[in-house]
Each structure stands twice: as structure tokens, then as C-alpha cells.
Amino acid sequence: MTGPTGKLGQQVVKQLRNRGIPLRLLTRDPQRIRADDGIFPMGNDYAHPANSGQVLSGVETLFMVSGHESPQRAEQQVSFVRAAANAGVGHIVYTSFVGASDNSTFTLARDHGATEAAIKDSGMDFTLLRDSLYQDFAPDLVGEDDAIRGPAGEGRAAMVARADVAAVAAAVLADPGAHAGRTYELTGPQALTMAEVAEAISHAWRRPVRYVDETLEEARASRAQFEPEEWQLEAWISTYTAIAQGTMERISEDVPTILGRPATSLAEVLSAPQ
Structure with missing residues (x-):
């Protein structure tokens, strides 16, 4: 799996360890991972993983956590998908985004659309986990003036708890064959x-x-003070315009179906100990 030191990846690693599943962890920061894990260093991006043939050779199932946002993310991720297919990976599980396509209003979802297309064309079995916005990120939307600002209008978003996404990912990775060819929309219980x-x-x-x-x-x-690059500015704003257009409002039953319990609410996430 990639991204094992991230907030999502750490939770997935813990759950897979508890299930006794052998792991091969691809990371840019080996010092942050327990020494008894199978650790393989990666380069600075998905386009240039160090020794990609070595780190992916013999892998049956690959959990691919989407990379850091950048103008090159789609190109880099497509390159990594091809490397996985060439290395003989049998099944890829990818963290995508709801409504991913090449013309998504939310500009970063276009990267996911390109990656999904490459995965489907790769010949590997696949499972796509289309996450909604993380509930855990909601407090970060609040500015210093205690206001959330953006052009979302009256649009709704069925935000999902990161822990629910991790639990679904672990369940899929524990039995990937049962989820082959499936695309899951991972949302919370409310829009x-x-x-x-x-x-x-x-x-x-x-x-x-x-x-x-x-x-x-x-x-x-209102965002000019951060001096963002144009692509980043468009990404920030399009998060809200996508909500306004209703592209994130659908509530899916995939989380409760897979986990056998209700999806976590925003109120539960906000009240949990930090």
C-alpha cells in the first residue's frame, strides 16, 4: 500500500495488522514506520517511484492512496498505475472521489477521473473507493473570523468520516475478490x-x-491573502461550486452495507476526542 503514514493510511495499516494481513508499505518517509513492517522507499512522486519493478513485483493487491494535490497529479498517478500493471499486480484498490470524471466541476476530481480510466484500462482487477469530502476536514474550513466562506449556496454535501473510509478500505483489502469490479461511493448519513x-x-x-x-x-x-497558484485557487473555489451544483449531495448506503453499521455523522466526528 502507498500513503501508509498519512491520516487515512495509518488507520488502514493498523486495521490490516490486526487482521494479520502481510503488508508491503511504500513510503517517502521510512523513519515513520515500524521497523518490522515490509518497507520500500518511494521517490518524491508517483511518477518516479524508486525501483518500481522491485517494490511492486509479487504484489497481489495494491492499495493506492491518491497522491498530494499538484498540477501533475493525474499524469503521475497514471504512470504509477501502468507500472503496477507491468509489474503483474493482480488487483488495485484506489481512493477516488465522488463524481470523478474528466469534466468534474471540482477540479481535483478530474485527476481521479483520469486515474480511474487508467485503472479500468490496465487489465488489473479493481475496486474504486469514491470518497466524499472528509467530515474531519470541516473544522479546517473555518477562518480566523469563525466563518466558513465559499460559493456553495444552499447546496449539500454528504461528507464522510475518514475512519469510515479506512474501515471500508480494510474490509475490501481483507477480501478483494469479493469486491472486484465494484465502485463504492463512501458518504456520511446526512447531506x-x-x-x-x-x-x-x-x-x-x-x-x-x-x-x-x-x-x-x-x-x-478572500483567498488572495494566501497567494495560491491559479490551479490551487480554482481547486479551493470549485469545492464549493461543486457543492452548489449538487454533485456531492447523494447519500450512499455503501458504508453501512460493507461495515454492517450506520455511517458516522458529522456530529460524532466533531465530538470525538482529538
């Missing part, structure tokens, strides 16, 4: 407006947090 997200955070933090519905021009202006 919330940004105003409702702000209200939930207010309750958890016990102080007022509000949602400010911006125009596109206001959204660009």
Missing part, C-alpha cells in the same frame, strides 16, 4: 448545507461559527 456544517461546528466548539455565501469574485478575493 448538509455549509450553513448546517457551521451550525454543527458551533455546537461542538460552543461558540458561534457562521457560513458566508460568497460570489465567485468574493471567493477569489
Whole structure:
């Protein structure tokens, strides 16, 4: 698996260890991984993994965690998918995004669309985990003025708990054949407006947090202080415009079906000990 030191990857690694599943961990930071794991260093990106043939040779199932956001992410990930197929990987499980396609309103979902297409064309068995926005990330949307700002309007998003995604991934990886050829949409139990997200955070933090519905021009202006590159700015803003268009509002039953329990709510995530 890739991304074993990330917030999602750490949870998946723990659950797979508890199941006694042998792991080969591909990482850019070997010092952060327990010495008794199978550790293989990677290069700085998916396009240039160190000794890709060696690290992927003999792998039956690959858990591919999507890479860091960048203008080159789609190209890099497609390159890695091809390397996996050439190395003889049998099954790939990939963390994608709801509504992934080459024309997604949310610009970063286009990277996932390109990666999904490469996976489907690779000849490998596959399982696609299309995650919604993480509930865990909701507090990070709040600015220093205790406001969530963006052009989401009255649109809704069925945000998902990262722990639920990790649990689904572990279940799939424990029995990949049972999930071959499947695309799962991983969402929470509610589709919330940004105003409702702000209200939930207010309750958890016990102080007022509000949602400010911006125009596109206001959204660009309010983010100018961070001096983002244009691709990053478009990604930030398109998160909200995709919500406004309803592309993240569908509530899926895939999480409860796979885990045999209800999906975790935003309120539960916000109230959990940090």
C-alpha cells in the first residue's frame, strides 16, 4: 500500500495488522514506520517511484492512496498505475472521489477521473473507493473570523468520516475478490448545507461559527491573502461550486452495507476526542 503514514493510511495499516494481513508499505518517509513492517522507499512522486519493478513485483493487491494535490497529479498517478500493471499486480484498490470524471466541476476530481480510466484500462482487477469530502476536514474550513466562506449556496454535501473510509478500505483489502469490479461511493448519513456544517461546528466548539455565501469574485478575493497558484485557487473555489451544483449531495448506503453499521455523522466526528 502507498500513503501508509498519512491520516487515512495509518488507520488502514493498523486495521490490516490486526487482521494479520502481510503488508508491503511504500513510503517517502521510512523513519515513520515500524521497523518490522515490509518497507520500500518511494521517490518524491508517483511518477518516479524508486525501483518500481522491485517494490511492486509479487504484489497481489495494491492499495493506492491518491497522491498530494499538484498540477501533475493525474499524469503521475497514471504512470504509477501502468507500472503496477507491468509489474503483474493482480488487483488495485484506489481512493477516488465522488463524481470523478474528466469534466468534474471540482477540479481535483478530474485527476481521479483520469486515474480511474487508467485503472479500468490496465487489465488489473479493481475496486474504486469514491470518497466524499472528509467530515474531519470541516473544522479546517473555518477562518480566523469563525466563518466558513465559499460559493456553495444552499447546496449539500454528504461528507464522510475518514475512519469510515479506512474501515471500508480494510474490509475490501481483507477480501478483494469479493469486491472486484465494484465502485463504492463512501458518504456520511446526512447531506448538509455549509450553513448546517457551521451550525454543527458551533455546537461542538460552543461558540458561534457562521457560513458566508460568497460570489465567485468574493471567493477569489478572500483567498488572495494566501497567494495560491491559479490551479490551487480554482481547486479551493470549485469545492464549493461543486457543492452548489449538487454533485456531492447523494447519500450512499455503501458504508453501512460493507461495515454492517450506520455511517458516522458529522456530529460524532466533531465530538470525538482529538
